[in-house]
Amino acid sequence: xxxxxxxxxxxxxxxxxxxxxxxxxxxxxxxxxxxxxxxxxxxxxxxxxxxxxxxxxxxxxxxxxxxxxxxxxxxxxxxxxxxxxxxxxxxxxxxxxxxxxxxxxxxxxxxxxxxxxxxxxxxxxxxxxxxxxxxxxxxxxxxxxxxxxxxxxxxxxxxxxxxxxxxxxxxxxxx
Numbered sequence: 001x002x003x004x005x006x007x008x009x010x011x012x013x014x015x016x017x018x019x020x021x022x023x024x025x026x027x028x029x030x031x032x033x034x035x036x037x038x039x040x041x042x043x044x045x046x047x048x049x050x051x052x053x054x055x056x057x058x059x060x061x062x063x064x065x066x067x068x069x070x071x072x073x074x075x076x077x078x079x080x081x082x083x084x085x086x087x088x089x090x091x092x093x094x095x096x097x098x099x100x101x102x103x104x105x106x107x108x109x110x111x112x113x114x115x116x117x118x119x120x121x122x123x124x125x126x127x128x129x130x131x132x133x134x135x136x137x138x139x140x141x142x143x144x145x146x147x148x149x150x151x152x153x154x155x156x157x158x159x160x161x162x163x164x165x166x167x168x169x170x171x172x173x174x175x
Contacts, residue, residue, distance in 0.1 A: 006045040007052040009035060010068055014056060017064040029071065036077045046078070046086025047093075054098065054108045062108055066115035073121075080121070087116055088123055 009032050016028030046069055053065035069086075072078040091113065095105045102108070116122065 004035070004037065006040060006048040010049045010052050010065060011056070013068045014053075014058075014061060014064045017060065017067065018058075029067075032068070033071045033075050033077065036072060036075075042078045042082025043085035043089060046083050047089045050087070050090040050112060053112070054095075054102055054105060062111040063115055066112060066119055066121075069116075069121070070119040083121055084123065087112075087121060091123065 012035075013029055013032040016025055016032060019025040019028060049065050049068060053061045069078065069083055073080060073083055091109065095109070098105050113123065
C-alpha cells in the first residue's frame with residue numbers, strides 16, 4: 001500500500017474511466033473503489049481528489065472525479081457528510097494560486113458543483129458562494145448550478161422528486 005493515496009487512486013480511476021469498452025471500464029473502476037483504504041479521512045480525501053482533477057488534462061477529468069466520489073458513496077467507503085464536507089472545503093479554498101497554471105479553474109469548479117449536484121451532493125448557496133465568486137472572476141462565467149442542500153437521511157428518490165418539481169416550475173415561468 002506504499003505510494004497509494006486518494007489522488008493516485010483517482011488517476012487510476014480516470015484511466016479506467018477513459019477505457020473504451022464499457023464492461024472493462026466498469027470492472028477497472030470497481031477495482032479502484034475496492035482498493036480504497038479503510039481509515040482514510042473522508043473529507044480530506046474528497047478534497048484531494050478534487051484538487052487532483054483540476055490539475056489533470058482533459059474534458060472528462062471533473063466528471064470522473066465526481067463519478068469516483070459517487071461510487072465511493074455507493075460502496076459505503078465514504079459517508080455522505082464526509083463527501084459534502086470535502087466538497088465544501090474544496091469550494092471554500094482559495095484557488096487563486098492555481099489560476100496561473102489553470103486559468104479555467106472557475107469553470108472547472110462550476111463543472112464539479114454541477115456534477116456533484118447531479119449526483120445528489122448539492123451544497124447550499126452559502127457553502128457554494130466562494131465558488132460562485134470564483135466563476136464570476138473567471139471571465140464569461142457559466143451559470144453555476146447550486147441546488148437546494150441535500151437533507152441527510154432523506155432518500156435519493158425524495159431529492160429527485162424535488163428537483164423534478166423545480167424544473168417544472170422553471171418551465172412554467174418561461175412560458
